[in-house]
């Protein structure tokens with residue numbers, strides 16, 4: 001950070017262009033001068049790991065790193081973080097690669113409700129990076145800037161003390177501050193806001209690409225970003241499905257060319273607005289047993305041709321997380337019918353990502369299987385929706401498939417001599 005930005009005479013409601021790098025992703029934002037960094041991280045960038053407790057600088061829940069040092073995000077205006085390098089708890093580690101501090105918190109049961117945990121993780125990271133020789137006896141005072149209402153602190157102190165011991169100067173061959181691993185989950189990726197209007201182009205994962213969508217969107221009446229950029233990481237879930245439908249090629253091609261009709265074939269999906277230039281706004285609902293997800297977002301037709309279409313979509317749900325998708329559909333004549341090939345790459349973050357890969361794969365495969373059936377029905381002039389994606393139906397279908405796979409494997413094993 002080059003110091004507080006000079007902003008003079010910003011009228012109420014006027015926005016200030018602000019650039020920052022958040023967990024390795026450069027972003028450009030238009031923020032109101034009165035908005036705090038914590039609100040921008042949570043509401044505009046969808047990084048809800050930064051919690052808000054008191055919003056007065058007392059509880060420490062909102063602690064993030066700015067240029068490597070711990071700061072209370074509720075006390076800093078977002079425009080003051082112009083040019084800053086920000087690390088939130090999402091950047092510290094990922095489910096696939098936890099930071100040693102996160103591992104230690106898990107091992108020592110250093111959380112109950114977990115509300116204070118992001119604050120403790122970021123504060124203890126800052127402490128161990130800047131005071132690697134800190135002694136266990138000093139930890140209660142050093143960590144007193146974060147308040148926990150559940151644990152009684154003992155296990156939190158034990159968790160931090162264990163990491164401090166492991167990376168204490170002299171404890172390892174690397175006798176310098178870099179012994180404690182840096183944040184492990186900082187990389188260029190797409191950040192999605194918590195609503196369509198917030199996601200609408202205020203954010204870009206591309207350095208130097210201006211995407212001041214709210215201002216332009218308001219002027220033009222459109223509410224979509226300049227483009228949808230998919231993460232350059234492995235998708236959370238992929239689907240590759242070949243299904244034969246009874247309708248002739250020409251009828252299925254007509255459905256592929258009609259995006260609003262195509263959307264009605266995807267269980268739980270609904271188009272709510274056409275934004276022009278092959279951009280669409282919509283929502284998708286998925287229910288799996290007691291877990292109900294509801295996303296709002298935008299989709300773009302990235303490519304279309306005879307018998308094929310490629311769609312990009314991104315959306316989010318304040319409670320559940322964020323999703324991005326690339327869906328390619330291609331058809332080919334097969335006898336009197338048509339083969340529909342669906343290839344989908346889904347990127348999930350937040351609570352939905354914790355489903356686990358194999359469950360996500362099963363759910364996605366089942367949904368696209370229903371999609372293929374619905375496309376066949378629509379091409380034959382019937383109502384596309386074969387069945388509502390009820391929570392029970394989806395869960396039952398996924399469990400039934402798993403049970404059938406397990407029984408087949410068991411049966412095969414038993415038949416082997």
Ligand code: FES
Nearest residue numbers: 053054055060074
């Ligand atoms: S929310 Fe920032 S210190 Fe409490």
Ligand code: FES
Nearest residue numbers: 112116148149150
């Ligand atoms: S674990 Fe609940 S507030 Fe700390």
